[in-house]
Amino acid sequence: MQLHGVEIADTFAEAFPMVATRVVITACTAEWATTAATLATGYGCSVIACDAEAAIECDRPPQTTPDGRPGVACLFFAFSREHLQKAIVKRIGQTVLTCPTTAVYADLIGEPGKAIRIGGNLRYFGDGWQISKKLGDQRYWRIPTMDGEFLCEDEFPTVKGVAGGNIILLGEDQPQTLHAASLAVAAMRTLPGVILPFPGGVVRSGSKVGSRYKALRASTNEAYCPTLRGVVPSQLPVGVNCCYEIVIDGLTQAAVEEAMRRGIHAASTAPGLRSISAGNYGGNLGPYHLRLHKLLAEDAAC
Amino acid sequence: MLTLQLRAALQAPLDCTGVVPELMQRLTIPELERYTVYYGNQAVQLADLFHLHGDCADGALHWEGSNALFHYVGAAMNSGTITVEGSVGWNAGLGMTGGVLKIHGTAGDYLGANMQGGAIEVASAGNNLGGALAGSRRGMTGGRIVVQGDVGDSVGELMRRGLIVINGQAGAFLGANLIAGTIAVAGQVGSHAGAGMKRGTLLLRKTPEQLDAGLIPTADIPLTFTQLLLRHISWEYPGNSVTCYRGDLLCGGRGELLIIQ
Numbered sequence: 217m218q219l220h221g222v223e224i225a226d227t228f229a230e231a232f233p234m235v236a237t238r239v240v241i242t243a244c245t246a247e248w249a250t251t252a253a254t255l256a257t258g259y260g261c262s263v264i265a266c267d268a269e270a271a272i273e274c275d276r277p278p279q280t281t282p283d284g285r286p287g288v289a290c291l292f293f294a295f296s297r298e299h300l301q302k303a304i305v306k307r308i309g310q311t312v313l314t315c316p317t318t319a320v321y322a323d324l325i326g327e328p329g330k331a332i333r334i335g336g337n338l339r340y341f342g343d344g345w346q347i348s349k350k351l352g353d354q355r356y357w358r359i360p361t362m363d364g365e366f367l368c369e370d371e372f373p374t375v376k377g378v379a380g381g382n383i384i385l386l387g388e389d390q391p392q393t394l395h396a397a398s399l400a401v402a403a404m405r406t407l408p409g410v411i412l413p414f415p416g417g418v419v420r421s422g423s424k425v426g427s428r429y430k431a432l433r434a435s436t437n438e439a440y441c442p443t444l445r446g447v448v449p450s451q452l453p454v455g456v457n458c459c460y461e462i463v464i465d466g467l468t469q470a471a472v473e474e475a476m477r478r479g480i481h482a483a484s485t486a487p488g489l490r491s492i493s494a495g496n497y498g499g500n501l502g503p504y505h506l507r508l509h510k511l512l513a514e515d516a517a518c
Numbered sequence: 519m520l521t522l523q524l525r526a527a528l529q530a531p532l533d534c535t536g537v538v539p540e541l542m543q544r545l546t547i548p549e550l551e552r553y554t555v556y557y558g559n560q561a562v563q564l565a566d567l568f569h570l571h572g573d574c575a576d577g578a579l580h581w582e583g584s585n586a587l588f589h590y591v592g593a594a595m596n597s598g599t600i601t602v603e604g605s606v607g608w609n610a611g612l613g614m615t616g617g618v619l620k621i622h623g624t625a626g627d628y629l630g631a632n633m634q635g636g637a638i639e640v641a642s643a644g645n646n647l648g649g650a651l652a653g654s655r656r657g658m659t660g661g662r663i664v665v666q667g668d669v670g671d672s673v674g675e676l677m678r679r680g681l682i683v684i685n686g687q688a689g690a691f692l693g694a695n696l697i698a699g700t701i702a703v704a705g706q707v708g709s710h711a712g713a714g715m716k717r718g719t720l721l722l723r724k725t726p727e728q729l730d731a732g733l734i735p736t737a738d739i740p741l742t743f744t745q746l747l748l749r750h751i752s753w754e755y756p757g758n759s760v761t762c763y764r765g766d767l768l769c770g771g772r773g774e775l776l777i778i779q
Contacts, residue, residue, distance in 0.1 A: 244740075283745040319742040345772070349700065349719065349743060350679055351750045358743050367742040 217509050222484040223491035224508050229382045229476065230496035231504035234269070234293040235300050236377030236467055237332065238324040239308070240276055244317040246286035250275075252318045253288035255311035260292070261414045262463075264423070264434050268303035269293040269379060269465055271411035282321050283367075289323065291411045293379050293465045300374065301332035308368065309338055313359070319367040324467075326373020335368035378504055381464035381472035384422065384440065384493045385483050386456045392488025393458040394418070400462055403482035409471040410464055422461040425497060437495070456490050469504055477511045520550065520574040524583030525567060530558030531607065532567070535590045539598025539617065542574035550574075574598070577617075586626055592619040595636065611638045612651075614661070627670070633658040633680065642667035645689070648682045648701075649675035656697065658682070664751075671708065674701045677718060683751045693720045696773060702751055715766050715773035721747060722777045725761075733765030733775055744776060 217224040241256065243249040253272050260270030269292070276287035292307075294300035312318050320334070335357035339346040342359040348370075349356050355370035383400065387393030401417035404410060412418075427435035438444045439451040440459045452459070462479055466472035480492055494508055520542055533556040542550060550573070551565035564570065577598030581591065584604035592600045593612040605623035611630040621629075621640040629643045631651055638661070647669050648658035656678040664683045671689035674682050677699035684701070690708035693701050696718035704723045712720050713730050721744070740758045748755050755778055763775040 242742075282749065283742055284749055285742075285745065317740075317742075319746075347717070347719075347743075347772070347774070348698075349747075351681065351700075351746065356743065356746070358741075364737075364739045364741050365743065367746070 217512065219480065219492075219512060220484040222489050224480065224484075224512060225491060225493035226509055227494050228496055228499070228505040228507040229380070229494035230499060230502040231378050231380040231382075231469075231472060231506060232502040233376050233504075234263075234295060234379040234465070235297050235374050236291060236293045236379075236465070237300060237304070237326070237372045237374045238273065238322065238467075239290045239292065239304065239334075239372065240281060240287050240321045240323045241290065241312055242276075242281045242283055242285040242287035242319050242321070243315070244285060246275065246288075248315060248317055249286050249288045252312045252315035253290050255315070256307045257290050257292075258311075263293075263295060263379075267294070267306070268300060269411075269413040270303075270307070271413045271465075273411055274405075274408060283319060285319075287321075291377075291409075291465065291467070293377055293411075293413075297330060297332050297374055301334070301337070304332070304334055304372070305337045308334060309341070313338060313341065313361075313366050313368075316363055320369060322369045322372040324373045324375060326375050330374050331371040332374055333370065334372050335370040338366075338368055375467055377465060377467045378469045378472045379465040380502060381466065381476055381504075381506055382461055382495050383476055383479055383483070383508070384459055384461045384495055385489060386440075386452065386491045386493060387458050387460075387486075388455060388488040388490060390458040392486065393460055396483040396486035396489045397460040397462060399486055400479035400483040403478040404462070404464065404475040407471060407475050407478065409468060410466040410475045412462060413465060414463055417462055419461040419463055422459065422495060425501075451493065453490065461495065469506075472504075473506055473511055476506060476508075480508065480512060519572050519576060519578040519580055521571040521580040521582060522564065522568040523571065525569060528557070528567075528585070528587045530560075531587050531589055532557050533590055534588055535593050537564070537579070538592060538595035539574055539577045539579050539600065540596055542579060543577060543598070545574075547573060584623075586624075589626075591621075592617075592638075595619065611636075611663075614638075630658055630661070630663045632656070633661045633663070635660045637661060638663045640665050642686065643669045645670035645672050646675060647673045648677060648680065648699075649673065658699065668705070674699060677701070681751070693718060693773075695769075696720070700747065702747065702753070704753070712763075712765055712773060712775050714769055716769045717772045719743075719747075719773070720775045721760075722775065723753075725777050729763065729775070730766065732767045732769075733763045734767065736762045736764050738762070738779065741776065744778070 257270035273289040281287040339357040347358040422437040423434040589607040591610040596616040602621045607626040616636045625643040627644040650657040657676040658680040659678040668686035687705035692711040696715035702721040760776040
């Protein structure tokens with residue numbers, strides 16, 4: 217299958233279920249909300265070594281936030297509700313509660329009985345002076361701070377999201393392949409319900425499971441390293457001198473699939489891109505197999 | 519919808535206890551007509567006092583011709599809708615746990631007292647709105663009451679959560695002994711607002727002429743919760759800051775009285 221002259225590999229991305237939630241951070245200005253959100257989602261590329269996978273989902277204009285102030289929506293993913301709660305409480309406590317004028321809200325329809333407690337755990341910072349307010353069915357915690365108060369919703373609903381959707385871009389050289397990756401990232405970021413947790417959305421160090429070193433859980437994916445072509449079994453055809461991977465986490469499988477589809481379409485228009493593939497583990501680990509050809513079934517010219 | 523249209527002016531108080539959608543829904547038309555209510559010291563049938571039109575299958579009940587002699591309208595209701603074309607007397611919505619009670623006229627004292635859930639909308643009301651019956655240690659504990667006009671004294675006394683919105687004026691002892699809950703008043707309030715409050719929030723649009731000494735001003739500051747509350751109750755407010763009072767100091771000082779600037 218080809219799309220705009222770019223070979224689409226007949227393969228699949230292998231993805232996994234992870235618990236996810238959405239956090240909306242508001243502040244007096246969009247800049248302060250973004251500052252807080254950027255820090256809250258920092259060091260959140262992969263659960264290989266981070267406590268959660270996290271990134272900014274989108275900006276929220278004032279008319280869409282609960283308090284009418286500018287906001288930023290963030291998504292967080294972790295292996296379990298317990299891990300997710302622990303990670304978010306730490307992140308919000310250290311990077312959002314500390315940031316001027318911020319407030320934190322939930323914004324997700326989650327599975328009944330599967331909420332995590334964020335404000336309910338941060339409230340102790342108020343040292344007895346915290347205030348609980350209930351409006352409708354929502355409970356909020358108000359913690360007195362030096363600039364007034366920090367407000368955080370008590371509970372945040374969670375869903376079973378999908379993590380590890382991916383595409384791998386194979387190009388003629390580094391600048392052109394990176395440009396293709398940037399186009400894909402821009403297209404994917406228009407979609408709600410997904411994040412690209414790696415720096416700028418692009419992974420230069422795609423990994424494989426395991427290592428010759430017992431302490432490491434993952435190591436470089438040598439099959440896609442151009443400088444190792446010929447000395448290890450390689451996935452790189454002649455003429456390909458650079459690869460970039462884009463990893464997608466989403467609240468639903470459909471969202472991840474649509475992100476992959478948009479990314480493939482956008483990247484395939486870039487000059488110098490030879491093929492698009494995806495990473496998997498043979499299909500034995502993750503229950504979600506996102507086949508590239510199936511995603512493009514109605515679009516690609518064979 | 520079941521409509522209860524008053525046949526003739528009442529000469530004695532009418533106890534409307536039990537005339538609520540969740541009970542009326544289960545009755546056939548003949549059973550509805552024979553339903554017993556207390557009129558003065560007499561047990562009478564509904565059909566003796568009212569023309570009944572329709573049924574309550576959709577959970578909607580409509581009173582026509584009501585006045586201040588109608589007591590306990592909507593008391594203990596837990597679902598459905600009751601609308602009242604006219605006024606009601608005491609204890610309307612007493613202890614209700616759900617549903618919607620809409621009163622197009624004036625309600626007497628103890629509207630929504632000991633309420634636990636649901637919603638009440640009324641044009642104006644008397645004393646002890648959302649408060650506690652004598653001997654109760656808590657007033658309204660949940661739900662929402664919206665008053666388009668004025669209310670009397672002792673609104674929200676002892677409350678333990680829930681929301682009261684008053685778009686007119688309130689009398690004395692607003693939120694007295696408040697344990698928890700939120701009361702917002704657009705108009706002027708009387709004396710001793712927040713007296714004895716332990717926690718909870720009073721949000722005012724106008725500065726009271728007098729506040730008790732146990733309420734002390736702390737700051738003029740933007741509070742995020744104010745923005746949240748104003749949007750929740752659909753009050754326009756172009757400003758940002760509130761004048762924050764804490765009190766009652768005699769009771770721990772964890773309550774707040776916020777005046778929109």
